[in-house]
Amino acid sequence: MLKVIIEKEIRDLISSTKFIITFGACALLIMIAFYVGTTRFNLNQAYYEASRAENIRSMEGMTDWNELESNRIFLAPKPLASLVSGVSNDIGRTAVIEGRGNIPIEDSRYNEDPIFAIFRFLDLEFIFKVLLSLFAILLGYDAISGEKERGTLRLAFANALPRQTYILGKLIGTFAALSISVLVAIAAGTLMMPMMGISLSANEWIRLSLIILAGLLYAGVFLTLSVFVSSLTNRSANSFLVLLVIWVFCIHIVPRVSVLMAARSVDVLSVDEIAFQQSGLRAQLLDEFSEGMENFKFTGANDDVDALTNQLNAHMDSLSNTRDSKMQSFSSRLFEERGNGQKTQESLAFALARISPATSLSLATSYLAGTSVGLKNRFYDEAKSYQEQYGSFLKEKTGLNAGGGLRIRTSSACTAAEDKENEEAKKEKPKGIDTKELPEFKYTDVTPAESVQAAVADMGLLLFFNFIFFAGAFVAFGRYDVR
Amino acid sequence: MFITLVQKELRAIILSPKFVGTFAVCSVLIIISIFTGISEYKTMVNRYEANSELVDQELRQSTSWGRMNTKVYRAPDPMQIFVSGLDYDIGRWSSVSGERSAKLKNSAYSDDPIYAIFRFIDFSFIVQFVLTLFAILFTFNAINGEREDGTLKLVFSNSVSRAQYIIAKALGSWLGLVIPICIPILLGLLLILFYNIPLTMDHWFRIGLFLSLSLLLFTCFIILGVFISSLTKSSSVSFLTALVVWVVFIMIVPRAGVMAAGNIVRVPRIAEIEGQISGFSKGRWEQFYQKMEEGWEDKARESSHNDEQSDEMLWAKMETIDSLRREIEKEIDQYGLRLQEDLRQRKSAQEKLAFVLSRFSPASAYQLGAMALAGTDIRVKNRYEDAINEYRNQFYQYVENKQDETGDNGHIMMAITMEEDGPMDMSIKGSRSKDQLDITDVPRFVRPIVSLAETVTPVVVDFGLLILYILLSFTGAFVAFLRYDVR
Numbered sequence: 019m020l021k022v023i024i025e026k027e028i029r030d031l032i033s034s035t036k037f038i039i040t041f042g043a044c045a046l047l048i049m050i051a052f053y054v055g056t057t058r059f060n061l062n063q064a065y066y067e068a069s070r071a072e073n074i075r076s077m078e079g080m081t082d083w084n085e086l087e088s089n090r091i092f093l094a095p096k097p098l099a100s101l102v103s104g105v106s107n108d109i110g111r112t113a114v115i116e117g118r119g120n121i122p123i124e125d126s127r128y129n130e131d132p133i134f135a136i137f138r139f140l141d142l143e144f145i146f147k148v149l150l151s152l153f154a155i156l157l158g159y160d161a162i163s164g165e166k167e168r169g170t171l172r173l174a175f176a177n178a179l180p181r182q183t184y185i186l187g188k189l190i191g192t193f194a195a196l197s198i199s200v201l202v203a204i205a206a207g208t209l210m211m212p213m214m215g216i217s218l219s220a221n222e223w224i225r226l227s228l229i230i231l232a233g234l235l236y237a238g239v240f241l242t243l244s245v246f247v248s249s250l251t252n253r254s255a256n257s258f259l260v261l262l263v264i265w266v267f268c269i270h271i272v273p274r275v276s277v278l279m280a281a282r283s284v285d286v287l288s289v290d291e292i293a294f295q296q297s298g299l300r301a302q303l304l305d306e307f308s309e310g311m312e313n314f315k316f317t318g319a320n321d322d323v324d325a326l327t328n329q330l331n332a333h334m335d336s337l338s339n340t341r342d343s344k345m346q347s348f349s350s351r352l353f354e355e356r357g358n359g360q361k362t363q364e365s366l367a368f369a370l371a372r373i374s375p376a377t378s379l380s381l382a383t384s385y386l387a388g389t390s391v392g393l394k395n396r397f398y399d400e401a402k403s404y405q406e407q408y409g410s411f412l413k414e415k416t417g418l419n420a421g422g423g424l425r426i427r428t429s430s431a432c433t434a435a436e437d438k439e440n441e442e443a444k445k446e447k448p449k450g451i452d453t454k455e456l457p458e459f460k461y462t463d464v465t466p467a468e469s470v471q472a473a474v475a476d477m478g479l480l481l482f483f484n485f486i487f488f489a490g491a492f493v494a495f496g497r498y499d500v501r
Numbered sequence: 502m503f504i505t506l507v508q509k510e511l512r513a514i515i516l517s518p519k520f521v522g523t524f525a526v527c528s529v530l531i532i533i534s535i536f537t538g539i540s541e542y543k544t545m546v547n548r549y550e551a552n553s554e555l556v557d558q559e560l561r562q563s564t565s566w567g568r569m570n571t572k573v574y575r576a577p578d579p580m581q582i583f584v585s586g587l588d589y590d591i592g593r594w595s596s597v598s599g600e601r602s603a604k605l606k607n608s609a610y611s612d613d614p615i616y617a618i619f620r621f622i623d624f625s626f627i628v629q630f631v632l633t634l635f636a637i638l639f640t641f642n643a644i645n646g647e648r649e650d651g652t653l654k655l656v657f658s659n660s661v662s663r664a665q666y667i668i669a670k671a672l673g674s675w676l677g678l679v680i681p682i683c684i685p686i687l688l689g690l691l692l693i694l695f696y697n698i699p700l701t702m703d704h705w706f707r708i709g710l711f712l713s714l715s716l717l718l719f720t721c722f723i724i725l726g727v728f729i730s731s732l733t734k735s736s737s738v739s740f741l742t743a744l745v746v747w748v749v750f751i752m753i754v755p756r757a758g759v760m761a762a763g764n765i766v767r768v769p770r771i772a773e774i775e776g777q778i779s780g781f782s783k784g785r786w787e788q789f790y791q792k793m794e795e796g797w798e799d800k801a802r803e804s805s806h807n808d809e810q811s812d813e814m815l816w817a818k819m820e821t822i823d824s825l826r827r828e829i830e831k832e833i834d835q836y837g838l839r840l841q842e843d844l845r846q847r848k849s850a851q852e853k854l855a856f857v858l859s860r861f862s863p864a865s866a867y868q869l870g871a872m873a874l875a876g877t878d879i880r881v882k883n884r885y886e887d888a889i890n891e892y893r894n895q896f897y898q899y900v901e902n903k904q905d906e907t908g909d910n911g912h913i914m915m916a917i918t919m920e921e922d923g924p925m926d927m928s929i930k931g932s933r934s935k936d937q938l939d940i941t942d943v944p945r946f947v948r949p950i951v952s953l954a955e956t957v958t959p960v961v962v963d964f965g966l967l968i969l970y971i972l973l974s975f976t977g978a979f980v981a982f983l984r985y986d987v988r
Binding site: 039068073075076078080104105126129131133135138139148262270271275289293305367380381 | 563882
C-alpha cells in the first residue's frame, strides 16, 4: 500500500503544472548558478594570476634583495567558493608582507567592486536557501488540506489504509519527487564544470556532494514543515500563508536579528580601539627608537667602512627588533582579547540564529566550501607563517631581518671614489635578483575531515528538524479530521 | 457605484483573515528595521567620534613635521537608517600619506565578517522582500478569485462598466494595502524623533522622497498582481505565475544584470594596478638613489679640497635632493592617478551597463534610487576618495610649508667623520623636537557634501521607471480585463 501511495504522489506531483513551473524555474536557476560560478571562478583565477605576475614584475631589475621592501601575497580563488561564496567576497584577499609586524590585509572583493555588493552574487547556496525552500513549501503546503478540499482524502480512506502509512507515503513521495528533480539539475550543473575547464579534486568532490546533501536535508526540513502545517489547517490558503510567514522569518529575519542581538550583548574590542591603543605605544616606541639611534657608537678600525656599515645595520636591526617585539607582545594581547570576544559573540549569534534552518544551511555549506567566518583568520595565520618564512629567507640573503627600517648600503664606488678599477667594475651590469628563489605562498585549505567535522553539527541539526517536523506531521495527521 | 466598489474592495482586504497576520508581520518588521537602523547608526556615530579623536591625538603626538601623516574616516549619515546600501561594504577609512593616493579600506564587513554572513536588515530590504511579497499575496486573485467565487458575474449584473470595475479594483486594493502600511512607517519616524537623530530639512526631504519611492515599488507589485490575475482563469495558476515573477524580479534580474555586465566589461583588479604602481615607484626611487650617489661622489671630490665650505654645500645639496624627492613623489602620484583614472572609466562603463540591465526589474530601480537618495550608493566611494585626495594635497602643501618654515623635515642626519689619523666616528641625529607641534591650523578634512539637486537628479530616472512599470502593468490589467470572460 505504501508503495502505491508513494507512486501516486510522485505521479501526481510530476504531472502538475505547479511542479513543472517551479521545477523549471529551480532547475534553470541551479544551472545558471553553476554556470555563473564556473565563469566567475575562471575570471577570478585570471585576475589572481595577473596580480601575482604584476607583483613579480615589480621586482624585476632589482639587484639586491635589500631593495625588496614588501611582497604581496594573494588568497587564491577556489572553485567551491564560487558556488558557496560565504564571506569570501567580504574579506581582504591581498596581504602585504614586509617581513615583520602586523600584516595589513585589504582589497575585499566587495570593497573593490561595490557594484557586486549591491545585489550580491547568485550562488548555489542562495538558490538552495531561498528558492529550494520556497519550492519545497509549494510542493507541500496543500499535501493534506488540499486533498481534503478536493475530497480525495475521504476517498483514500475509504480503503483499508492506516493513517501512518498514508502520511509516510505522502512525505516519501513528495521528497522523492523534489530530490530527484533537484539532483537532475545539479548533475547537469556539475557536468558543466569539467566542460568549462574546472577540475575538482577528489577532496572537493566529497565536499560538493556533502554541500548538495545539506541542501537536500534543508529542502526536507521545509517539506516536512509544510506537510506538518498543512495537516494542522483545514484550508490550504491558510497553510500557505502561515508557511510564507515562517519562510520570511527563517530566511531573512532570524539570522540577521540574531547576529545583531549577539553584537549588542557581547562587547568585542573593535579594530579601531586596538588601533587607538597601538598608536599610543607607537609614539612612545618611536621616541625610544630615535634615542637608540642617536646612541650609536662605532667601535672598530679606521677606514673599515664595511665594518661601520655592518655595525650600523646590526644596531638598527636590534633596535627594530626590540621595537617590534614590544609592539607585538602588546598587540597580540589585544588581538587575543578581540579574538576571544569574537568567539563568544559568534557562538551566541549562531546559537540564536540556528533556530532557523537557513542558518544551519549557510553555516554547513560555508564550512564545507571553506568560506566560513574562519577564513579571514585562517588567511591571516597563513600569511603570518609565510611572513616568518619570508623573513628568514631575506635574513639568509641579506644577513638582516626584513623590514628593519633604516639601513645603509655602501656601493663599491663610495669606499674608494677615486679608484679607477672600481669605476669600471661599476659599469658592469649588476646581476638581478632571481625572483624564483622567493618562497612561494601556498594557502593550505582546511582538511576535508576538519570541514566535515565543523559542518556535522549543522547537518545533524537539519536532520533533527526533519525528524521533529515529521513527527509533528505524523501526530497532527493522526488527529486530522479527514472529512 | 464607483465609490461602492472601492469601499467593497477595501473592506474585503481589511476584513480578510490573512490581513491581520500579514499586517502584524509587516509592522513588526518595519519597526524592527528602523530600530536596528537607529541603534546601528548610533554605534557608528560613537565609533566615528572616537576615531576622529584618535586622529587628532595622533597629530598631536607627532614630533616632527616631516613624518606627519593622518587618516580620514568616513562619517555616518542618518539616512543609512533606512538604506544601508553599500555602507558596510565600502572601506571605512583611508590613510593620508605621501606614498599613496587615497584608498578606502577596512570595510565593516571585512573587519567583522560575522555580519557579512547574513548582512544587516534595513527598511529598504523589508520593502523589497516583504512588502512586495505581501502585495502579490493580496492581489494575485483580485479578478480570477472573484470569478471563482462567482461574485464577478453578480457584479456585472449591475450597470457597471468594466473600466470602472478594474479601476475601482486597483484603487481599492491600493488603498487597502497602502493606508495600513503607513501606520508602522509613521511609528518608525516617531521612533527616529524619539531617539533624537539629528535630521536637517534636507534629510526630511530625502526621507520623503525615499518613502514615496518605496510606495511606488509597493504599488508596482500591487498592480502587477492585479494584471497577472486578470490574465489567468484560475487563481492557483496566477498565484504560481505571480510568485515566479516575484522571484525573478526581486532576486534574479538584479543579480543577473550586474553579473552579466561584470562578464561583458572586464575591469583589472586593484592588486594588479598597485603592482604596476609599485613597480614604477621602485624604478623611480632606484634612479633617485643612483643620482644621489653620483652627486655625493662629485661632492666628495670637491669638498675634500675645501673643508670650510663643505657644511654649507652639504645643506645646499640636501635641499636639492629634497626637492628632487618631492618631484619624484609627485611623478609617482601622477602615474598612479592616471592608472586609477583609467580604472575608474572602465568601472563606470561596467556600472552603466549593469544598471541598465538590472533596471529591467522594478526592484533594482528601487534599490538604486533608494541608495542614491540615502547617499549610500556606489558613487560614495569615488566621492570620498576624490575628497580625500584633495585633502591630501592641502595637507601636504601645509606640511611642506611648515617644513620649510621650521627647517624640520624629518630627515635623519648621518655624519661620518674620518680624519687622517683620528678615530673614525659616526653620529646619527634624527630631527625631532621635544616640544609639541602646534597643530591648531592643520587643515581638517571636510566630508564631501552632496547637494540635494545632485542627489535627486539620478533618482528621477528610477522614479520615472517605477511609474512607467506601474502604468504598463495597469494598462495591461485594463486591456486584459476588457477581454476577460467574466462567466
